[in-house]
Amino acid sequence: MPSLTLTAVSKRFDSVQVLDAVSLSIADGAFLALLGPSGCGKTTLLRLIAGLEVPDGGEIRFDEQVVAGRTAFVPPERRRIGMVFQSYALWPTMSVRGNIEFGLKVAGLASAERAARIDEVLEVVGLRGLGDRRPHELSGGQRQRVALARSLATRPKLILLDEPLANLDAHLREAMLAEFRRIHSLTGATFVFVTHDQDEAMAVATHVAVMDRGRLQQIGTPEDLYRRPASPMVARFIGRGRTLPVRVVKADGGRNRVMLGQQLLDLPGQAPVGHGWLSFHASDLKRVPEGGELKTELVGQVFQNGAFLSHCMPTEIDGDVVSLPLSERLKPSTPVELTFTGGWVIGDGQRACDAGVTRRVETAA
Ligand SMILES: Nc1ncnc2c1ncn2[C@@H]1O[C@H](COP(=O)(O)OP(=O)(O)OP(=O)(O)O)[C@@H](O)[C@H]1O
Ligand SMILES: [Mg+2]
Structure with a gap:
């Protein structure tokens, strides 16, 4: 069953058509990379999926439920999603445990259950033993792990990541990519990962969607895009291709x-x-x-x-x-x-x- 379906999703800001009839469908447990040049609409698409923006046209469904469409709109807090941003957006005065616990309190979990969940996600992201540190006592990579742990703690079905590695140096990026892959297979959640770095996309995702100026150019496996590009834009964009x-x-x-x-x-x-x-x-x-x-x-x-x-x-x-x-x-x-x-x-x-x-x-x- 597809976990996420977009049908002709469109969005304008002022007079600019930022997304133009984007349609795609991804199955439960997929790891989709959203790839495209700066300004092509990746973040906007992610924000629409999260419910932080309302589409002008089209429909977004999670499984069979319409979460945004002509007659329905489910607010972000009721969409069961986790989000991770480029700027980790951690509370600076709270400990790692406190940062993770926040969302669990909002979700109404009892104290013992919260503690168990925190232990579980710290283990998953490899931060066991660092729960009492504050964000400024962590490296950039560790902070991004906390942000990921926080988004995993509520056990969302869908995790949205917007350029989560952009602030890290090249060496750490590579290590974190491997971590994301490991964590993805461990949790079974569906990941949508935004990047403008094609090497990152090809390395980490089971499937890649290439966007250009608000339009979906192609969605397929990394190998599909490399060997069978659907348009000259994709051909030139992927793997330093030529036409x-x-x-x-x-x-x-x-x-x-x-x-x-x-x-x-x-x-x-x-x-x-x-x-x-x-x-x-x-x-x-x-x-x-x-x-x-x-x-x-x-x-x-x-x-x-x-x-x-x-x-x-x-x-x-x-x-x-x-x-x-x-x-x-x-x-x-x-x-x-x-x-x-x-x-x-x-x-x-x-x-x-x-x-x-x-x-x-x-x-x-
Ligand atoms: N709230 C807004 N109001 C007006 N225009 C906006 C708004 N948000 C985004 N845009 C415009 O929409 C277009 C797409 O922006 P978006 O942030 O989705 O691109 P992106 O693909 O994520 O780019 P980048 O790789 O640089 O992050 C841009 O031209 C941007 O200026
Ligand atoms: Mg962006």
Whole structure:
């Protein structure tokens, strides 16, 4: 059963359409990352799910219950959600236990039950023994664990996290990501995790929803987004992907024949005949001595991860620079011929997320 369903959810602020008919459905226990550039509407979407904003149109359901829609609105405190923000929002004068206990008191739990719950969540987030500290006596990572413990203590079905790692350094972020994954599988709650960092999203989530300017572009597994992007935006946004314009001349059972300049290529894809895009990553390119499908000229190299990351400008078609690691240093302007060992063809007008709108996001094993 889906635990969260959004149907054509829209929101305007003044004259700006911040969310435009966003529809998605996620199953119980999923870990969904909401990914997109700054200002695309991620926080607004989270606030709508939490009940901190009211949608102008569309409907939000938790399981079968409508929590926001034309005729119903369930206030935030009755939605059984937990929220974790970038700024931990802890009470500075209260101990860790006091911070966690607050919500349990509001929920009306008896003292013994509160103490048991606090012990339980401190154990889950790895802070046993630190219950009497105050927030200023904790590191940033520990504070974020307290914020998470506080949101878990009321045993919500849905946990909303808005850039919870943005204040932490890169090393700690990685450790906390692993923690979030562990805690997610331990609690079985559904997590919705907002980030604009795609590496973070791909590392932590069972499913990723990519947003752009208020619209859902695609929802799928990290691998779906990487291998089968639904739109040029997703292709370029995920995994430093590149796109080149092509003409699709044949569409047949999950494969496309395309013209890239004067070259005919057969590649996986579901694009209709007409104008389209070839999307690919560095790992889909191979340098060949001659007869390459893409003729380019070297414009620059950077030594990275033990190889020369080489930026090459197409010479016979109108397209952006493509990049791939090469083992040798080359002079600028050296001709570099490339063939494609992989890639994915996208139609020009292909509306994103067609498959994702109603497709249920299964919980990862
Ligand atoms: N209360 C508000 N009143 C007016 N405009 C708002 C309000 N809240 C958000 N916006 C606008 O809505 C758009 C989306 O904002 P939102 O905070 O949802 O983006 P975001 O994807 O979370 O961005 P970031 O990654 O920078 O946090 C922005 O243009 C923002 O200025
Ligand atoms: Mg935001």
